[in-house]
Amino acid sequence: QGSIQWDNTKMQLINVTQVHSTISNTLFNGAVNGTIGTLSYLWTDDNLTAQTIANNQTVFILNFRVTPASSGLTFVSFNNNPTSLVVSNASGDVVPNVVYNNGIVTFSAPMCLNGTTTITSDIQGATYQWQRDTGTGFVNITNGSAFTGVNTPTLTLLNVPSTSGGLVYRCLVNGNYSTPYEIVFTNYWIGGT
Known part of the structure; x- marks a missing residue:
């Protein structure tokens, strides 16, 4: 389990897609408090079987939309594992630093x-x-x-x-x-x- 936070004034969460086939019953709970968006997640297994996922495997994908007219640096942070973030644009290209200038x-x-x-x-x-x-x-x-x-x-x-x-x-x-x-x-x- 864990949570992810972001600056909701610059990015809005559109949806979450679970992509790893061995993880079952992932529960997501999203909320916005002031300018901070938070998504809590919990993985459960009905069979009570321990599940191990190899490094560098995608578990779920968060799709954000950049808020119109915002630009600059922003953040996405984790309070638990996973502790790394790979950002890709709509074309699938990996963006090493989350710097954007969307708007019009x-x-x-x-x-x-x-x-x-x-x-x-x-x-x-x-x-x-x-x-x-x-x-x-x-x-x-x-x-x-x-x-x-x-x-x-x-x-x-x-x-x-x-x-x-x-x-x-x-x-x-x-x-x-x-x-x-x-x-x-x-x-x-x-x-x-």
């Missing part, structure tokens, strides 16, 4: 003025609601002449005007927010006169 992500997609582009949520679930921030806070958007797919994982932006630069979009999925995406225009000469 600028997305890149080829598009002409008044063209069409898509943004896909980086989290999945049963319900989707896309939102836009024009500088005064996020509000829900609706399907129409400017958007389609506002209740799906992929939002389509239609007839995107040059005034869209700097607008930020995010998706509300089952009560959780996706990474925010910002529109930034870059001019490219594509030929012609």
Whole structure:
């Protein structure tokens, strides 16, 4: 048994996945007290058989989402074994030092003025609601002449005007927010006169 703590102002626990096949009946209990998140865990065995796990074996995986607009160093600490932490990003690459700068992500997609582009949520679930921030806070958007797919994982932006630069979009999925995406225009000469 043991517990894991983290700075809940910078990272939010999404879920826990048990992956080691010889461990049975793992109980998890998560809570947030002030700015500190705590996950307690307890392994039990119905057969009362001692279980030994070799070093460097993954027992369970914690999935965190970096809080939008936060950056810098953060911590994840254990009060009991296991005493080591391997952090990997969404691509599976191991990150040796937990340094991040998440917040708003600028997305890149080829598009002409008044063209069409898509943004896909980086989290999945049963319900989707896309939102836009024009500088005064996020509000829900609706399907129409400017958007389609506002209740799906992929939002389509239609007839995107040059005034869209700097607008930020995010998706509300089952009560959780996706990474925010910002529109930034870059001019490219594509030929012609």
